[in-house]
Each structure stands twice: as C-alpha cells, then as structure tokens.
Amino acid sequence: MNIVLLGYGKMGKVIEKIALDRGHQIVARIDVNNRQDFDALTLSQVDAVIEFSHPSSAFQNVKACLEKGFPVVCGTTGWLENKPEVEALAIEKGGAFFWSSNYSVGVNIFFQLNKMLAKLINPQKQYTVSTTEIHHTEKKDSPSGTAITIAEGLIENLDGKEKWINNEIPAENEVAIWSAREGKVPGTHIVKYISDIDQIEISHVAHGRQGFALGAVLAAEWIVGKKGVFGMDDLLAL
Numbered sequence: 586m587n588i589v590l591l592g593y594g595k596m597g598k599v600i601e602k603i604a605l606d607r608g609h610q611i612v613a614r615i616d617v618n619n620r621q622d623f624d625a626l627t628l629s630q631v632d633a634v635i636e637f638s639h640p641s642s643a644f645q646n647v648k649a650c651l652e653k654g655f656p657v658v659c660g661t662t663g664w665l666e667n668k669p670e671v672e673a674l675a676i677e678k679g680g681a682f683f684w685s686s687n688y689s690v691g692v693n694i695f696f697q698l699n700k701m702l703a704k705l706i707n708p709q710k711q712y713t714v715s716t717t718e719i720h721h722t723e724k725k726d727s728p729s730g731t732a733i734t735i736a737e738g739l740i741e742n743l744d745g746k747e748k749w750i751n752n753e754i755p756a757e758n759e760v761a762i763w764s765a766r767e768g769k770v771p772g773t774h775i776v777k778y779i780s781d782i783d784q785i786e787i788s789h790v791a792h793g794r795q796g797f798a799l800g801a802v803l804a805a806e807w808i809v810g811k812k813g814v815f816g817m818d819d820l821l822a823l
C-alpha cells in the first residue's frame with residue numbers, strides 16, 4: 586500500500602517502521618514544515634493517510650484528506666468537538682474516515698472489559714468510581730482521548746452518571762478523570778471502584794507505542810475500498 590504519514594512526530598515515526606516492516610511504502614511524511622507536499626498529492630499516489638498530529642491541526646487535516654478523496658485513519662486526540670462535522674463530510678463525499686482514541690488491540694479489549702465491569706457494579710451503590718490516566722510530559726491534551734472513551738463507557742453503564750470532569754472533585758452525577766504527566770510514560774489507564782470495605786481495580790499499561798502504531802497500520806490496511814465512518818469496534822468486530 587502507498588501510505589501518507591500526516592504528522593511525523595513520535596507516533597508517525599513508529600508507524601513508519603511498522604508499515605515498512607509490513608511491506609508498505611511511505612509516499613510522504615508531512616509535518617508543519619512541508620504542508621505543500623501534501624497539497625501536491627493526487628488520488629493515484631495514495632491508498633491511505635495515517636494522521637497523528639496535533640489537537641489544533643487534526644480537524645483541518647482530516648477535512649483536507651476527505652476533500653481529496655483519500656481514506657484517512659486518524660489517531661489524534663483532543664479535537665472531539667469537531668469530529669461530527671468530519672463524519673458528516675465523510676458521508677457526504679462518499680469517503681472513508683477511521684478514528685479511535687486508542688488503536689491498541691489491548692486497550693480496545695480493555696474498553697469492553699470496562700463496560701462489562703460497570704454493568705456488574707451498577708446495582709452496587711456502595712462503590713465510587715474514578716479513572717486515572719498517566720502519560721509522558723510532552724502530551725498536549727488532557728484528559729487523554731482514551732480516558733474520555735473509558736468515561737463514556739462508564740456513563741453509558743452506571744445509572745446516575747451523566748458527564749465526566751477532569752482533575753476536580755466530582756459531583757454525584759460526574760465521573761472523575763484524574764490526569765497525571767510523568768517522565769516518558771507511553772500510556773497507563775486505570776479504572777477504580779472504592780467502597781468502605783474493599784476496592785476493585787482494572788488497568789491497561791502500554792509498554793511502548795508499538796501497540797498504537799500497529800493498530801493504526803491495521804486500520805489503514807482495512808479501510809482501503811471502504812466508504813463510511815469507522816472505529817476499532819468495526820475492525821476487531823467487538
């Protein structure tokens with residue numbers, strides 16, 4: 586496959602290595618300094634774009650891909666408020682848009698486990714739920730996109746929870762997301778239920794960026810020839 590990397594930072598570089606190992610070609614590596622190279626690309630040169638850039642650029646980047654008819658796999662977090670607009674554009678243009686807050690297969694299993702555990706605990710009102718995310722100090726957005734997906738899974742399955750709140754004491758109807766930035770941590774997510782007599786905890790700890798990058802390349806391989814709006818649940822049939 587001919588892949589364009591839109592955003593060539595920490596993730597772009599790991600994705601490049603995995604894509605090359607899987608026999609793909611990287612036709613362009615785009616960052617803030619060579620945007621004109623992206624503008625010059627045509628449909629015949631590109632099978633899929635993998636976009637991991639910055640919360641402030643993802644919206645424009647994904648729109649530009651859809652305008653050009655490029656299938657786009659986006660991993661950038663922190664721009665959720667604009668996502669419905671690009672989903673509508675993907676449908677209108679007959680294009681293909683894939684997004685996940687986290688491309689790791691393990692995290693997507695963890696998302697399901699989180700929902701199952703919340704369903705089990707829902708009748709047990711003695712437990713207070715919270716979620717914690719820990720990431721490297723270069724991370725631009727807070728809370729992490731993954732923590733937001735976890736909180737959405739909790740809100741969906743715990744009666745009385747209506748929204749999440751970040752690094753503030755939660756009200757009764759809020760799920761607390763506690764965010765911490767430490768050293769080079771690739772991504773740790775914890776869901777904790779505490780009662781007076783015990784504690785239940787599940788966690789996912791990424792040992793590096795390989796899991797995220799492999800998932801993004803799998804998504805790019807999967808999206809070719811498809812039209813619509815997709816996520817990891819579609820790819821993994823979860």
Ligand SMILES: NC(=O)C1=CN([C@@H]2O[C@H](COP(=O)(O)OP(=O)(O)OC[C@H]3O[C@@H](n4cnc5c(N)ncnc54)[C@H](OP(=O)(O)O)[C@@H]3O)[C@@H](O)[C@H]2O)C=CC1
Nearest residue numbers: 592593594595596616617638642660661662686687688797
């Ligand atoms: N969904 C998932 O599984 C995962 C998502 N992420 C998310 O991916 C995003 C990127 O993460 P990461 O690689 O660690 O970040 P980095 O800061 O290491 O890299 C971001 C790259 O994007 C470039 N960039 C910024 N603006 C633009 C633009 N307008 N057009 C093209 N490139 C641009 C930056 O260029 P420059 O350096 O010149 O500023 C940089 O090379 C974040 O939102 C992060 O949260 C990360 C890991 C997994």
Ligand SMILES: O=C(O)C1=N[C@H](C(=O)O)C[C@H](O)C1
Nearest residue numbers: 662686687724729730731772
């Ligand atoms: O910025 C990162 O590094 C990561 N971002 C994603 C997020 O915001 O959830 C996924 C992963 O945890 C790493």
